[in-house]
Amino acid sequence: MILTTILVFALLGAILGLDVVSFPQAMLSRPIVASTLAGALGGSASDGLLAGVFLEMMALETLPVGASRYPEWGTASVVGGALYVSRRGDATSALLFAMLGAMLTAWAGGWSMYALRRLNGRWTKRALPALEAGSPHTVSGLQMLGLSADFLRGFVLTGVALALLLPLTALAVANGHGDSARIRAVLVAVAVAVAGSAAWKLSHGSKHGQWFFFGGLAIGCAMLLSS
Amino acid sequence: MRDAVELLMDATLTRPMPARTASLMFLRMLAVQSSWNYETMLGTGIGFCVEPALRLLPGGRGGEPYRAALARETHYFNAHPYLAAIAVGALARVELDATMPPAQIERFRIALCGPLGSVGDRLVWAGWLPFTVLLALLAYGLGGGPVLVVTLFLVLYNVGHVGLRAWGLRTGWTHGMRVAGSLATPVLRRGPEYLARAVMGLCGLALPLAAARILGQRAVTQLHFDRATILGNHALVFLLLAIAALLGLALVRLHGRLDGWRVALVIVALLALHSVVT
Numbered sequence: 001m002i003l004t005t006i007l008v009f010a011l012l013g014a015i016l017g018l019d020v021v022s023f024p025q026a027m028l029s030r031p032i033v034a035s036t037l038a039g040a041l042g043g044s045a046s047d048g049l050l051a052g053v054f055l056e057m058m059a060l061e062t063l064p065v066g067a068s069r070y071p072e073w074g075t076a077s078v079v080g081g082a083l084y085v086s087r088r089g090d091a092t093s094a095l096l097f098a099m100l101g102a103m104l105t106a107w108a109g110g111w112s113m114y115a116l117r118r119l120n121g122r123w124t125k126r127a128l129p130a131l132e133a134g135s136p137h138t139v140s141g142l143q144m145l146g147l148s149a150d151f152l153r154g155f156v157l158t159g160v161a162l163a164l165l166l167p168l169t170a171l172a173v174a175n176g177h178g179d180s181a182r183i184r185a186v187l188v189a190v191a192v193a194v195a196g197s198a199a200w201k202l203s204h205g206s207k208h209g210q211w212f213f214f215g216g217l218a219i220g221c222a223m224l225l226s227s
Numbered sequence: 228m229r230d231a232v233e234l235l236m237d238a239t240l241t242r243p244m245p246a247r248t249a250s251l252m253f254l255r256m257l258a259v260q261s262s263w264n265y266e267t268m269l270g271t272g273i274g275f276c277v278e279p280a281l282r283l284l285p286g287g288r289g290g291e292p293y294r295a296a297l298a299r300e301t302h303y304f305n306a307h308p309y310l311a312a313i314a315v316g317a318l319a320r321v322e323l324d325a326t327m328p329p330a331q332i333e334r335f336r337i338a339l340c341g342p343l344g345s346v347g348d349r350l351v352w353a354g355w356l357p358f359t360v361l362l363a364l365l366a367y368g369l370g371g372g373p374v375l376v377v378t379l380f381l382v383l384y385n386v387g388h389v390g391l392r393a394w395g396l397r398t399g400w401t402h403g404m405r406v407a408g409s410l411a412t413p414v415l416r417r418g419p420e421y422l423a424r425a426v427m428g429l430c431g432l433a434l435p436l437a438a439a440r441i442l443g444q445r446a447v448t449q450l451h452f453d454r455a456t457i458l459g460n461h462a463l464v465f466l467l468l469a470i471a472a473l474l475g476l477a478l479v480r481l482h483g484r485l486d487g488w489r490v491a492l493v494i495v496a497l498l499a500l501h502s503v504v505t
Contacts, residue, residue, distance in 0.1 A: 024257035025308060027356070027384050032363050036373045045373035053367055053437060056360060061487045063352040066305060066344070067265065071488060093502060100499050103492045121264035124271060131271070131301045134294025136278055139301060143275045146262035178502030188438050189467045190494050193474035194487035199361070199430035200475065201482050202353045206423035216431025220368075221468075224439055224461045 002166070005042075005086075010159035012041060013078040017154020020074040021064065021113065022147050029074030031055035035102075038081030048081040051095065055080050055102055057191035061198030072109025075154050079105045079161045086166060089173040092180035096187065097172050101165040105157065112153050120146050244280070244319070244400050251279040252315060256392055259315075260308050267303045269311060273318070274301035276311075280319035296322045299329060305340045307347020312392045314339045316399020317406040324403060335404065342407070346415050351391070354422030359384040361429035368436025438471075439464045 016037070019029040027033065032052040039048015059073040080102025087094030123145055124131075130138035203209050244252075259272035277300045284292040300322070306314055317339070321332055363380035371379070398409045410416075442464055478487045 022261045049373040058488050100495050120262050121266040134297040139274045142262040142271050176502040189471045190491045192471035194491050197475040197478035203423035203426045209427040212424045212428035213431045216428035220432040220435040
């Protein structure tokens with residue numbers, strides 16, 4: 001039963017991991033989408049969305065700029081959403097350990113993408129004579145090889161992460177004694193700080209950007225006070 | 228005479244791309260980064276995308292012009308994946324026109340890399356993506372459910388995504404060698420600036436509302452905050468926003484030296500450890 005569950009989530013991780021760079025980059029792999037889909041697959045899209053919102057705030061500063069090495073949030077969000085919806089016990093503790101599991105997976109995912117790009121480079125170098133001869137089969141072959149390897153990368157990463165983290169998370173949640181409200185408060189503060197600093201770093205150079213930020217903040221706070 | 232040559236060039240520029248070729252190229256554009264690597268970067272992907280157009284060269288698939296052009300198009304190339312569509316369209320045009328020597332086509336390819344990379348990064352990764360993400364977070368903060376939040380984000384983001392790729396392919400094909408001028412369109416030139424302002428405004432608006440929804444009423448009452456304070460039921464939210472602002476300020480100051488998500492990972496790990504140990 002658990003193996004089947006892991007395989008289904010791994011398949012979702014493979015598809016969404018592919019979207020990060022290889023195909024089609026339609027941002028299905030953004031945490032707010034990927035985690036919600038994982039949640040829906042696990043029985044609660046709302047729980048998946050909650051985990052996705054946290055992860056999205058953490059991921060906002062990650063720009064998928066070509067040659068840089070960055071955390072891979074697609075498979076990580078599937079892992080985070082799956083861990084959270086598979087919980088038994090306190091929801092906030094489960095959220096904490098799901099976030100931790102997802103962030104560790106994102107870090108490992110970044111390394112796996114780096115390894116894949118090096119592998120692509122090795123395959124391309126080996127195919128250089130055929131490429132210089134203008135072989136269409138070699139060009140298509142390299143693209144398909146890259147796609148398949150990326151699919152496999154996402155599948156293995158999600159599967160291994162869940163196989164390791166599902167029992168560990170269940171154990172940690174069962175033995176966790178933290179104050180739920182405080183844990184959630186710290187998670188929110190950290191996520192908002194990362195998201196806010198990311199948006200600021202990206203956009204503060206724009207003309208009057210700071211005023212737009214403080215204007216938005218004032219409206220947001222006023223809406224909260226009036227609710 | 229000069230006017231006549233320009234008129235002739237303009238006439239060739241209006242030649243439409245066959246629909247089947249355009250569709251194939253567009254579909255292939257979605258996989259342009261499949262074999263991305265540190266050596267040729269997007270090179271193989273560009274060759275893969277241009278290939279359907281090269282079949283129209285004299286001699287067809289497998290002919291000498293086809294093979295020479297395909298070999299050329301798989302050389303090193305780097306650009307933003309969406310704006311690479313401009314390069315794909317322009318290179319297809321230049322190869323099919325066959326009026327330019329190979330060395331000049333190579334130089335044209337290299338010249339396209341820089342602008343297509345930097346403009347795309349600023350417009351899409353630093354502008355459109357955070358803008359649509361923050362809109363989705365705002366929808367969540369305002370009480371949106373999973374279907375609404377996810378649909379809003381995916382539809383809005385992909386209107387821009389697909390539109391940009393389609394526009395890029397068409398523009399590249401239409402202008403060919405003179406495609407550089409299309410990078411001066413208002414959307415590409417002024418778009419990043421407007422989006423940056425919108426991102427700042429949305430960030431200020433969306434984050435407090437999303438934070439308040441995550442915390443909910445339960446967290447407030449559990450921490451025994453006085454519901455009669457001037458801040459109403461949201462005293463905890465404002466306290467956390469203040470703490471987040473301080474942490475965020477520190478992260479901004481440490482920009483380039485420390486990634487926010489790494490700091491978050493350490494804090495979350497310590498919190499998890501504390502929760503298990505105590």
